[in-house]
Amino acid sequence: xxxxxxxxxxxxxxxxxxxxxxxxxxxxxxxxxxxxxxxxxxxxxxxxxxxxxxxxxxxxxxxxxxxxxxxxxxxxxxxxxxxxxxxxxxxxxxxxxxxxxxxxxxxxxxxxxxxxxxxxxxxxxxxxxxxxxxxxxxxxxxxxxxxxxxxxxxxxxxxxxxxxxxxxxxxxxxxxxxxxxxxxxxxxxxxxxxxxxxxxxxxxxxxxxxxxxxxxxxxxxxxxxxxxxxxxxxxxxxxxxxxxxxxxxxxxxxxxxxxxxxxxxxxxxxxxxxxxxxxxxxxxxxxxxxxxxxxxxxxxxxxxxxxxxxxxxxxxxxxxxxxxxxxxxxxxxxxxxxxxxxxxxxxxxxxxxxxxxxxxxxxxxxxxxxxxxxxxxxxxxxxxxxxxxxxxxxxxxxxxxxxxxxxxxxxxxxxxxxxxxxxxxxxxxxxxxxxxxxxxxxxxxxxxxxxxxxxxxxxxxxxxxxxxxxxxxxxxxx
Numbered sequence: 457x458x459x460x461x462x463x464x465x466x467x468x469x470x471x472x473x474x475x476x477x478x479x480x481x482x483x484x485x486x487x488x489x490x491x492x493x494x495x496x497x498x499x500x501x502x503x504x505x506x507x508x509x510x511x512x513x514x515x516x517x518x519x520x521x522x523x524x525x526x527x528x529x530x531x532x533x534x535x536x537x538x539x540x541x542x543x544x545x546x547x548x549x550x551x552x553x554x555x556x557x558x559x560x561x562x563x564x565x566x567x568x569x570x571x572x573x574x575x576x577x578x579x580x581x582x583x584x585x586x587x588x589x590x591x592x593x594x595x596x597x598x599x600x601x602x603x604x605x606x607x608x609x610x611x612x613x614x615x616x617x618x619x620x621x622x623x624x625x626x627x628x629x630x631x632x633x634x635x636x637x638x639x640x641x642x643x644x645x646x647x648x649x650x651x652x653x654x655x656x657x658x659x660x661x662x663x664x665x666x667x668x669x670x671x672x673x674x675x676x677x678x679x680x681x682x683x684x685x686x687x688x689x690x691x692x693x694x695x696x697x698x699x700x701x702x703x704x705x706x707x708x709x710x711x712x713x714x715x716x717x718x719x720x721x722x723x724x725x726x727x728x729x730x731x732x733x734x735x736x737x738x739x740x741x742x743x744x745x746x747x748x749x750x751x752x753x754x755x756x757x758x759x760x761x762x763x764x765x766x767x768x769x770x771x772x773x774x775x776x777x778x779x780x781x782x783x784x785x786x787x788x789x790x791x792x793x794x795x796x797x798x799x800x801x802x803x804x805x806x807x808x809x810x811x812x813x814x815x816x817x818x819x820x821x822x823x824x825x826x827x828x829x830x831x832x833x834x835x836x837x838x839x840x841x842x843x844x845x846x847x848x849x850x851x852x853x854x855x856x857x858x859x860x861x862x863x864x865x866x867x868x869x870x871x872x873x874x875x876x877x878x879x880x881x882x883x884x885x886x887x888x889x890x891x892x893x894x895x896x897x898x899x900x901x902x903x904x905x906x907x908x909x910x911x912x913x914x915x916x917x918x919x920x921x922x923x924x925x926x927x928x929x930x931x932x933x934x
Contacts, residue, residue, distance in 0.1 A: 470687060471615055473697050473698045479615065480702030481627065484674070484675060485630070485709050485710070486626075486674070489671075490710070490714045494723070494726055495726050497649045497718055498654075499653060500711075500714045500715070501711050502655055502656055502657060507671045507881070510880070512675040512703055514874040514875065515676075515679060518844060518863070522843070522847055527695075531546070531550070531774070544923050545842065547778065549839050550771075550775050550778050551915075551918070551922075553771045554771040559807075559832050559835070560832045561596075561767070561808045562828055564760060565599050567756075568596070568599050568760035568764075569596055570730055571733060571754075571760065572753070574733035574750075582733070586733075587730075596808075600805065600808050603761055607769045614766070618762045618766045621762020629736075630709045636739040636743075637716025639743075641719060648719060649723075672833070673885075695861075772797055782927075783930070786929075787799055789932065837883075838912075844876070845875075847875045848868075848875045851868045852868075
């Protein structure tokens with residue numbers, strides 16, 4: 457395989473196991489997703505555990521082996537997939553990882569806008585502000601560009617802010633929500649969750665599975681930390697430890713947090729963009745501390761900033777490394793004085809800004825949120841299917857390559873099991889993602905399918921076009 461063959465040199469800054477684990481949690485966990493699954497009540501636990509078994513665990517373990525295999529070589533998923541299937545498909549993989557994150561930013565930032573709207577003390581007024589498209593657009597762009605300017609300061613800034621932002625804006629609010637739920641029930645509060653509902657859902661109603669299929673993307677992002685593998689001391693040992701620690705905490709936050717939200721908000725009143733903040737407000741009103749809701753809203757905004765910051769610096773760094781090897785024009789290979797991929801971040805920002813303007817044409821903030829989320833799911837799942845296939849293929853194509861972290865002591869059975877499980881889980885979620893959700897008014901069904909199908913085709917075709925147009929002069933000789 458040509459390209460990206462140099463050793464990845466560290467800049468001297470090292471991420472600890474705890475910092476990398478928190479960065480993983482920050483990148484993967486978003487409390488905004490709890491409302492999506494709270495609709496299912498008790499059955500949400502089934503979906504979380506099912507997705508963890510068939511997607512999160514395979515992703516974390518397979519990515520750990522691949523990252524340790526190529527710890528001294530740049531490229532992330534480009535390297536992993538490219539070694540198995542060649543440069544063209546490797547470029548497709550790293551492109552999908554980058555472009556899906558770019559499309560994803562407006563959805564997570566919509567949650568940031570809702571959090572800011574709920575800093576006030578009047579829930580009705582706050583909810584009305586959160587539904588205002590122009591307010592949402594302004595906040596989306598403000599937070600995104602703030603994250604971009606911080607990213608341009610380098611990995612040191614990103615690591616510190618992501619760590620503390622993850623603690624203050626994700627881990628602490630999640631723990632608080634869980635504790636509030638427990639105390640609320642113990643003190644005799646009314647439980648709005650139907651505890652008599654079957655733990656196992658009716659899987660014959662495919663339209664009801666669409667929101668549940670998006671749970672796979674709740675767990676997405678573990679492999680992204682492969683970009684930072686050389687910024688960890690003893691990566692072959694500490695990288696897998698950070699991934700596993702982050703995975704366990706992630707599952708616990710999702711299951712317990714969703715239950716706590718379902719205890720206080722009836723399923724019929726759940727909104728994908730506002731319910732988390734409404735849930736906090738109701739808990740604090742119950743305990744006669746309504747002002748605390750505003751504090752939590754501020755913390756959640758900080759968490760959104762940290763999450764976006766982690767993603768802005770990760771995938772863009774991966775495609776930048778690949779671009780230097782001759783896969784992107786020289787314009788995209790420019791850096792600032794801190795060695796940060798300046799022009800890629802600028803272009804990424806323009807795309808996010810254009811996507812944000814779609815707020816004015818979609819029927820509601822919630823419908824915009826859902827359709828962009830589903831397009832993100834489709835693109836990212838293609839990358840995951842490539843990654844799982846590559847991990848299995850490399851067991852036969854490069855059987856003697858050193859694997860400091862290996863699935864199974866002998867043979868390939870464990871890799872076939874976990875890699876195959878992850879591939880099948882990703883394929884299932886991919887198919888389900890095309891079905892319009894019955895729980896949300898998404899506008900015209902024709903528009904829904906058109907955006908998803910045309911969007912997927914265009915974004916998958918673009919890297920092949922760029923690959924075909926590449927020139928020898930694009931490759932850096934340094």
